[in-house]
Amino acid sequence: MELIIFLGTLFVFMCLGIPLALVLAICAVVLMFHSGMWDTMIIPTSMLDGANNYPLMAIPFFVFAGEIMAAGGLSKRVVALAQLMVGRIRGGLGYAAIVASIIFAGLMGSSVGEAAALGGLLLPMMKQVGYDKGRAGAVIASGAILGPIIPPSTNFIILGATISGLSITKLFMIGLTPGIMIGLALMVTWYFIVRKDGYNDTMTFTKEEVRRIILDSTPAFMMPVLLLGGIRFGIFTPTEGGAFAAIYAIVVCMGYYRELKVRDLIRVSASAARTTAVVMFIVATASAVGFFITVAQIPQQVVEFFQPLIDSPKLLLCAIMVFMLFMGMVMDLTPNILIFAPVLYPLITQAGIDPYYFGLLFILNLGIGVITPPVGTVLYVVCGIGEIKFAHLVKKLMPFLVVEIVMLFLLLFFPDLSIVPMNFLM
Numbered sequence: 001m002e003l004i005i006f007l008g009t010l011f012v013f014m015c016l017g018i019p020l021a022l023v024l025a026i027c028a029v030v031l032m033f034h035s036g037m038w039d040t041m042i043i044p045t046s047m048l049d050g051a052n053n054y055p056l057m058a059i060p061f062f063v064f065a066g067e068i069m070a071a072g073g074l075s076k077r078v079v080a081l082a083q084l085m086v087g088r089i090r091g092g093l094g095y096a097a098i099v100a101s102i103i104f105a106g107l108m109g110s111s112v113g114e115a116a117a118l119g120g121l122l123l124p125m126m127k128q129v130g131y132d133k134g135r136a137g138a139v140i141a142s143g144a145i146l147g148p149i150i151p152p153s154t155n156f157i158i159l160g161a162t163i164s165g166l167s168i169t170k171l172f173m174i175g176l177t178p179g180i181m182i183g184l185a186l187m188v189t190w191y192f193i194v195r196k197d198g199y200n201d202t203m204t205f206t207k208e209e210v211r212r213i214i215l216d217s218t219p220a221f222m223m224p225v226l227l228l229g230g231i232r233f234g235i236f237t238p239t240e241g242g243a244f245a246a247i248y249a250i251v252v253c254m255g256y257y258r259e260l261k262v263r264d265l266i267r268v269s270a271s272a273a274r275t276t277a278v279v280m281f282i283v284a285t286a287s288a289v290g291f292f293i294t295v296a297q298i299p300q301q302v303v304e305f306f307q308p309l310i311d312s313p314k315l316l317l318c319a320i321m322v323f324m325l326f327m328g329m330v331m332d333l334t335p336n337i338l339i340f341a342p343v344l345y346p347l348i349t350q351a352g353i354d355p356y357y358f359g360l361l362f363i364l365n366l367g368i369g370v371i372t373p374p375v376g377t378v379l380y381v382v383c384g385i386g387e388i389k390f391a392h393l394v395k396k397l398m399p400f401l402v403v404e405i406v407m408l409f410l411l412l413f414f415p416d417l418s419i420v421p422m423n424f425l426m
Contacts, residue, residue, distance in 0.1 A: 003298050005034055006289075010339075011330070020335055021278075024285035031292035043288045050287020051280050054239060055161040055168055059154050059279060061242025064272040065249045066108040071268050072253025072260035074220040075117045078103050081217035084210060087203030091194030093129060094139050095187055096203075097122050101143025102183040105150035106224030111333070111370050115144040115378045119385040127386075129201040134389075134396035135193070137382040141371045141393070142186055142400035144378045148333060148367035150179035151228055152245065155333055155363050157238060158283070162341050166355060168238040169231050170426060174356045176228075177421035178364070182407050189403045219252045232425065279334060286338030293339075299346045310351045317353065317412050320344060321365055325405075328369020332377055336366050356422060357415050361408065368404050371397060 009030045013023040028043050069075065079100050086095035097118065104114050119140045126136035148155040151172035160168035205213070223245065231241050253260040260268075293299070309316040327336055341362065348358045370378045373394055383390050411417055 003301050006031060006293065006296075006298065014331070020332065021281040021285045024282065024289050024335065024339075028285065028288040028292055031289065031296060035292060035295055037292075037295065042291070046288040046291040047284035050290070051284040053161045055157055056280070056283065058152075058157050058168075058239040058242035060272065060276040061239070061246045062109050062152055062154055062157075063275050063279075064269065065242070065245035066110055066113050067268045067272040067275070068246065068249040068253055068260065068265075069107055069220070070113065070117045071264055072249065073257045074107065074249070074253065075104070076121055077213075077217040077220045077257075078107070079118065079121050080213045081221060083203055084205060084213050084217075087205070090202060091190060091199045092203050093122065093126050093131070093201055094136075094190045094194065094199070097126075097136075097139045098143050098183055098186045098190065101140075101146050102150065102180060103221065103224070105146040105179060106152070106228075107220065109147055109150075109152045109154045111144040111147040111367060111378050112381055114147045115140055115381045116385065118143070119382050123382075123386040129199075131199065131201075132197065132396065133386055134392040135197060137386045137388045137393045138397040138400055139186075139190065140386075141376075141378050141382045141397060142404065143183070145364075145367040145371060145404060146179050146183060148363050148370075149175040149182075149360065151175055151231075152224075152238070152241065153363070154279075155337060155367070156359070158334060158337050159341055159359055159363060160238075162338060163345050163355070163359075166359065170356050170422060171359055172228070172231060172238065173425040174360045174418050174422040175363070176425065178360060178407075178411055178418050181417070182364075182404060185403050185407050186400060189399055193399060216257075219256055223248055223252075282334055283338060286335060289339065290342050293343065299343050302343050303347050303350060306347055310347075313351050313353050314413065316347075316351050317358070317361065318409075320348075321361060321408065321412060324362065324365045325368065325372075328366045329372045330375055331369075332375065333363075333366045333370055336369070337363070354415065354419060357419055360418050361412055364408055364411070368401070368408065371401065 006027055009027045010023060013026055032038060032042060079096065082096040082100035082103065086092055086099055089095055100118055101114060104118060108114050122140060123136055127133060153175060156171040156175060157168055160166045160171050227241050227245055230236050230244065231238055236244060306316060309319060370376050373379065379390065379393060382388065383393055
């Protein structure tokens with residue numbers, strides 16, 4: 001009964017267009033009334049406790065670093081490096097977009113930020129060489145889902161902070177290889193689309209251009225290498241890694257590239273603060289909801305509902321993945337993590353499923369949701385940047401979306417594809 005009340009309240013107020021953080025606060029009030037625990041201090045105390053979480057300190061650092069890199073010239077250097085790597089192949093701009101998505105995921109860790117940064121740079125180039133606008137936007141949007149799973153992923157940080165006992169470092173490591181695999185799968189898909197749509201663009205570079213691009217892009221490319229290496233070898237924690245990323249981005253953009261001025265730094269800081277405030281407000285209100293979800297024993301109700309599947313982990317995972325694909329269509333990634341991770345983790349623990357393997361599938365599934373209508377936030381970002389009709393973008397996106405869902409279930413049925421590389425990297 002409590003689960004129905006919670007989901008009913010959630011969807012009714014979301015449909016009314018109320019901001020999500022306020023919807024979650026309303027859900028907390030409704031559950032408080034239903035549980036008979038009326039106390040005006042419970043909700044603010046739960047919100048404060050939820051936000052007062054050390055691992056979550058990494059989020060403002062990584063958001064700040066991402067904003068600096070977008071404003072300070074790292075984006076165009078990453079795109080130039082990607083063009084140098086694959087631009088000579090027929091349909092080179094599309095391949096470059098996918099390669100840039102893989103590299104940029106290691107810089108930003110955010111799907112929306114990645115789509116905005118790469119879309120602003122690549123969509124005009126793609127239109128200029130004759131790409132269909134919808135197809136060009138589809139390549140950018142499909143690559144953006146790599147942001148939530150390739151480290152440093154802010155979504156893995158939120159998951160690690162939400163579920164006690166999960167190592168954020170291990171979550172980072174389990175996402176690296178599958179992220180690259182999905183990028184390669186997108187490139188294979190693009191190979192067939194290039195021949196179907198008849199694209200013939202290629203790029204050539206002189207020796208001087210090659211030298212300049214390599215020198216220019218090396219500081220940008222080295223950031224994820226240094227960041228992951230530092231976290232992997234215990235030089236710093238993921239939270240400290242976020243601070244390192246922010247300082248590194250400032251030094252490179254202001255000292256090496258000299259494209260970021262002090263006045264730009266103030267503007268970027270304000271933008272990062274706004275983004276962080278939105279995320280943390282959602283985290284805080286979701287924590288209040290989580291308190292009442294626990295009191296109402298909703299996780300136990302979910303375990304009882306899925307009890308017949310607990311002895312069949314693969315069937316259980318399939319059922320959860322289908323459910324979360326649906327939830328990803330109607331709600332953004334961060335609230336889905338905050339609401340459903342505490343509900344589902346007791347279930348997968350009882351079923352004996354590896355928590356990091358499930359975390360990868362969970363985040364990848366919800367990442368696919370950001371490019372799935374009707375609520376796919378990345379779709380609206382790409383449509384706005386490229387002036388593309390929503391229906392046209394969705395139509396051209398379908399081959400990439402199908403491939404990503406296939407990759408999700410491939411990782412589900414063959415867990416060694418993610419667990420073995422994680423164990424090797426750790």
